[in-house]
Amino acid sequence: MQVIIIGGGIAGLSQALSLHQIGVSCRVYDAVPALSPLGYGINLQPNAIRELSALGLGEKLAAAGILTKELAFYNKHGQLIWTEPRGRAAGYRWPQISISRGELHKILLTAIHERLGRDAVVTGHRLTGFEQRGDAVIARFNDPSGRPVGAAAGDILIGADGIHSAVRQHFYQGEKAVFDGYLHYRGIVEAAPYLTGASMAVVGHRSHRAIIYPVMQRPGGKVMINWLAYTRIPPGAPPLEAWDTVADKQACVEQYKGWTYPWLDVHGLFAATTDADVLQLPNVDRDPIPRWSFGRVTLIGDAAHPMQPVGAQAGSQAVVDGRVLAASLMANRDPAEALMRYQNERIAAMNDMIIRNRNLGLESILQAAEERAPDGFTHIHDVLSQEELEHTAISFKKAAGFDVETVNSRESFVDAAMRTNIHRRMFLKLVASASVSPWLPRAAHAQSFPNRFVRLIVPFPPGGGGDALARPLAQRLSEVWGQQIIVENRGGAGGNVGAYQAANAPPDGYTLLLGAAYLSINPALYPASGYNVFTDLAPISLLTVIPNIMMVSNSSPAHSVREFIDYARANQGSVTFASTGIGASPHLSGELFKRMAGIEMTHVPYRGAGPAMNDLLPGRVSVMFSNLPGVMPQVQSKTVRGLGITSAKRIAAAPDIPTIGETVPGYEVATWWGMFAPVRTPADVIEKIRADTVAALGHESVKSRYEALGAPPSPSTPAELAALLRADAEKWAPIVKDAGIKPE
Numbered sequence: 001m002q003v004i005i006i007g008g009g010i011a012g013l014s015q016a017l018s019l020h021q022i023g024v025s026c027r028v029y030d031a032v033p034a035l036s037p038l039g040y041g042i043n044l045q046p047n048a049i050r051e052l053s054a055l056g057l058g059e060k061l062a063a064a065g066i067l068t069k070e071l072a073f074y075n076k077h078g079q080l081i082w083t084e085p086r087g088r089a090a091g092y093r094w095p096q097i098s099i100s101r102g103e104l105h106k107i108l109l110t111a112i113h114e115r116l117g118r119d120a121v122v123t124g125h126r127l128t129g130f131e132q133r134g135d136a137v138i139a140r141f142n143d144p145s146g147r148p149v150g151a152a153a154g155d156i157l158i159g160a161d162g163i164h165s166a167v168r169q170h171f172y173q174g175e176k177a178v179f180d181g182y183l184h185y186r187g188i189v190e191a192a193p194y195l196t197g198a199s200m201a202v203v204g205h206r207s208h209r210a211i212i213y214p215v216m217q218r219p220g221g222k223v224m225i226n227w228l229a230y231t232r233i234p235p236g237a238p239p240l241e242a243w244d245t246v247a248d249k250q251a252c253v254e255q256y257k258g259w260t261y262p263w264l265d266v267h268g269l270f271a272a273t274t275d276a277d278v279l280q281l282p283n284v285d286r287d288p289i290p291r292w293s294f295g296r297v298t299l300i301g302d303a304a305h306p307m308q309p310v311g312a313q314a315g316s317q318a319v320v321d322g323r324v325l326a327a328s329l330m331a332n333r334d335p336a337e338a339l340m341r342y343q344n345e346r347i348a349a350m351n352d353m354i355i356r357n358r359n360l361g362l363e364s365i366l367q368a369a370e371e372r373a374p375d376g377f378t379h380i381h382d383v384l385s386q387e388e389l390e391h392t393a394i395s396f397k398k399a400a401g402f403d404v405e406t407v408n409s410r411e412s413f414v415d416a417a418m419r420t421n422i423h424r425r426m427f428l429k430l431v432a433s434a435s436v437s438p439w440l441p442r443a444a445h446a447q448s449f450p451n452r453f454v455r456l457i458v459p460f461p462p463g464g465g466g467d468a469l470a471r472p473l474a475q476r477l478s479e480v481w482g483q484q485i486i487v488e489n490r491g492g493a494g495g496n497v498g499a500y501q502a503a504n505a506p507p508d509g510y511t512l513l514l515g516a517a518y519l520s521i522n523p524a525l526y527p528a529s530g531y532n533v534f535t536d537l538a539p540i541s542l543l544t545v546i547p548n549i550m551m552v553s554n555s556s557p558a559h560s561v562r563e564f565i566d567y568a569r570a571n572q573g574s575v576t577f578a579s580t581g582i583g584a585s586p587h588l589s590g591e592l593f594k595r596m597a598g599i600e601m602t603h604v605p606y607r608g609a610g611p612a613m614n615d616l617l618p619g620r621v622s623v624m625f626s627n628l629p630g631v632m633p634q635v636q637s638k639t640v641r642g643l644g645i646t647s648a649k650r651i652a653a654a655p656d657i658p659t660i661g662e663t664v665p666g667y668e669v670a671t672w673w674g675m676f677a678p679v680r681t682p683a684d685v686i687e688k689i690r691a692d693t694v695a696a697l698g699h700e701s702v703k704s705r706y707e708a709l710g711a712p713p714s715p716s717t718p719a720e721l722a723a724l725l726r727a728d729a730e731k732w733a734p735i736v737k738d739a740g741i742k743p744e
């Protein structure tokens with residue numbers, strides 16, 4: 001099963017970790033060009049820490065944040081209204097952690113990179129739409145400039161795309177965020193600890209309120225203090241929606257003049273915050289909705305229940321959503337039923353929470369104290385009885401699902417599902433095995449093939465040569481088959497991550513692999529890759545045989561291969577060469593060049609041509625070797641300077657660029673690309689894919705594109721491709737050994 005998660009915030013990332021824990025494959029897509037640690041303070045209640053600890057993150061979170069000991073409410077005169085212990089101090093088995101949202105995000109993202117691999121999170125992909133077709137959901141994306149950037153297919157789509165969710169908009173068109181007329185300022189500042197040193201203080205009343213808590217220890221005994229301050233904004237002023245709008249700090253600070261108390265100088269704290277560290281946001285939420293789950297699509301986190309920042313709930317509830325959803329997937333064979341079960345378990349409580357937060361939740365006692373005693377009180381119980389205070393505190397925690405009894409007495413949602421529903425091993429077998437899982441494709445036959453979308457795995461990041469060849473072919477095959485061919489970039493380990501997945505996919509023709517020279521190099525480089533190139537993959541057809549290219553930045557002093565060799569000799573020790581990854585054909589092209597030209601260069605491996613090109617353009621590396629198709633546009637537009645082609649003859653697409661062999665006699669490297677499938681794919685299905693691929697290669701739309709990329713179509717039989725694979729493997733094995741090339 002493959003799950004698409006839209007949004008790499010707290011909900012999306014923690015969801016991905018939970019799915020990984022139960023053995024379900026997923027990928028996170030986020031609109032931003034890069035996920036960076038953003039935000040100020042966020043609170044994770046013990047119910048969320050309980051779940052994050054079950055994911056093995058408890059200690060990291062505790063080390064990065066502050067274990068909250070106390071929640072204290074004060075009126076605007078600084079008089080104590082109510083205080084209660086929090087986290088471990090209140091008897092929970094798990095702490096409450098106040099943490100910088102950026103740190104929390106970083107911990108989740110690092111865990112994903114370590115456990116699921118770097119390509120489990122794809123940035124620069126804004127969801128623009130999706131459709132459910134039979135058993136699949138197909139999502140479409142735009143890049144940050146608004147251009148379509150492809151599609152992804154999965155068995156389930158989870159909308160974790162925050163308060164302005166595009167997934168939610170799909171089902172609730174025209175629905176608007178609700179703005180309550182308040183603006184809140186957020187700031188973060190280093191200061192001395194106050195009260196217990198780990199206290200969350202809430203001061204004031206509805207329209208004039210400050211929430212203050214430390215989120216991080218600093219050297220010298222200081223702490224980073226996160227604060228939030230409310231103010232009503234003039235009617236008609238437009239709400240601002242971004243998390244990065246720098247505020248008019250003075251306007252905020254002015255309003256808190258006089259808020260200087262023996263236990264904390266609130267005004268002084270705000271005033272001491274660097275201007276640029278004060279952000280302003282509108283106080284927005286959305287009305288509760290009756291459904292989150294629609295067939296194979298559902299909502300989690302702020303996309304499902306965007307609520308006002310009261311009672312420190314949003315982050316915690318986002319984590320819990322993901323755990324309940326993972327547990328529901330374990331308990332239900334049918335994905336749509338699982339999503340409905342998740343919804344039914346969560347929606348009523350979260351809709352209730354939205355309304356409670358509009359009424360200030362726990363903080364309502366501040367408003368009650370203000371209304372009953374605006375000038376302060378002699379004793380709080382003259383204004384609010386102990387029973388009233390206790391009732392408000394307990395009922396909020398119970399409604400939010402984090403009262404001590406509930407948290408301490410229940411298992412982690414996922415553990416409970418593992419124990420009570422399906423034995424874990426049985427479940428994993430179910431998701432891994434095509435024959436027993438109702439979620440996975442059934443056997444295909446050539447007559448009916450394909451009757452749903454087909455996945456073409458390109459085992460490199462987007463933007464490289466593989467992509468450039470795969471996309472026009474996928475487009476043509478989609479037209480011929482009347483079914484979408486989804487190009488999936490699965491980079492990592494020199495192509496092995498994607499190849500491993502293809503080798504282990506159901507052998508039904510619905511998963512194909514773009515193979516290339518990496519398949520013949522990797523047996524020498526990764527002897528324990530988990531699959532066997534020769535026995536686990538079925539060759540279908542060669543697509544093209546192409547040279548690599550040697551390029552320098554336009555700012556390089558070298559205008560030819562000869563000048564580059566001279567430059568390298570004059571600058572020994574400082575010459576670097578970029579390749580698309582360790583052991584890939586461009587890397588070997590560079591190694592061969594080094595040896596044959598008699599120069600020294602330090603290899604700098606990148607994860608694909610796109611990232612390598614980013615460093616070549618400003619001249620951060622001296623030279624780059626790459627497959628030609630991915631970089632042809634830059635070469636032809638002279639964004640970079642092509643110095644030499646690795647093949648024996650010049651190529652039609654770039655006739656002005658000499659071969660490297662013209663300067664270094666005998667130098668020659670050519671690489672190839674081909675189509676593969678898992679080995680037990682039925683022969684008639686392989687033959688249909690082969691025949692249609694060969695026809696597509698001859699079709700003008702593909703042929704002209706390939707030729708423009710310097711990769712003329714070159715179809716073959718499966719036997720010819722198998723022979724080429726073997727011959728190449730025999731050629732590269734000794735070079736990998738001699739050069740001492742080791743995988744990353």
Ligand SMILES: Cc1cc2nc3c(=O)[nH]c(=O)nc-3n(C[C@H](O)[C@H](O)[C@H](O)COP(=O)(O)OP(=O)(O)OC[C@H]3O[C@@H](n4cnc5c(N)ncnc54)[C@H](O)[C@@H]3O)c2cc1C
Nearest residue numbers: 007009010011030031039040126127161162301302314315
């Ligand atoms: C940059 C940022 C800073 C924040 N800072 C704080 C803070 O300091 N304190 C606090 O309490 N809360 C903060 N929040 C909100 C808080 O993270 C959430 O309220 C809560 O954690 C629930 O998380 P979520 O994952 O549901 O939503 P979010 O954390 O808002 O994450 C939603 C994600 O979806 C992505 N996204 C949105 N639309 C699309 C689309 N169409 N396609 C693909 N991706 C999309 C966004 O880029 C974002 O990464 C912040 C949120 C963001 C995005």
